[in-house]
Amino acid sequence: MGASKSQTVEQIEQAYENGVFHFGENYLQEAETKISKIEKNIIWHFIGSIQTKKTKKIARLFDWVHTVDSLKIAEKLNDARPSSRGPLNICLQVNIDNEETKSGILKEEIDDFLTSLTSLKNIKTRGLMIIPKPRHAAEEQSEVFSDLKLKLDSLKSKFPELDTLSMGMSSDYLVAIQEGATILRIGTGIFGARK
Secondary structure, X not given: OEEOOOOOHHHHXXXXXXXXXXXXXXXXXXXXXXXHHOOOOOXXXXXXXXXXXXXXXXXXXXXXXXXXXXXXXXXXXXXXXXXXXXXXXXXXXXXXXXXXXXXXXXXXXXXXXXXXXXOOOOEEEEEEEOOOOOOOOHHHHHHHHHHHHHHHHHHOOOOOOOOEEEEEEOOOHHHHHHOOOOXXXXXXXXXXXXX
């Protein structure tokens, strides 16, 4: 997925012409403008933190949301999703390093959270997303990604619909692929360094 925050419509269209069909946006207002201007068959992912008051528009505009970390947000997305668009794909954001400044649920909360989402019919829980803190060594980064993959695998007996690991960015995507990532959030690697 092209992480297209702060990229122009033209840059996104160019990436699309070169085979990138999934784009992730962090800010609703910026994304709204792009989505309205780009007439391509793009799959739009919301990858920023979600404010309650913005859930209605997010549920209407996006195909995926990677940053669900509370039942309240999940319910609001569910209630606002137009039935004509089919269920909204979501990932649970997991705070894998238990960082106080980061969003996300703790690893030990995942099972109960997934159970609480099963009654919501307008969202489809697809998997887990993490933004781990940077590690100095590839082996350490690998351990974090591997840990999440093991967790997803352990959940599949109870939640067989889970098929997605959203992890890995431009700096660590190779390690993420090795450990089972299914969605990579690539900004610099596609668009170059931000100005």
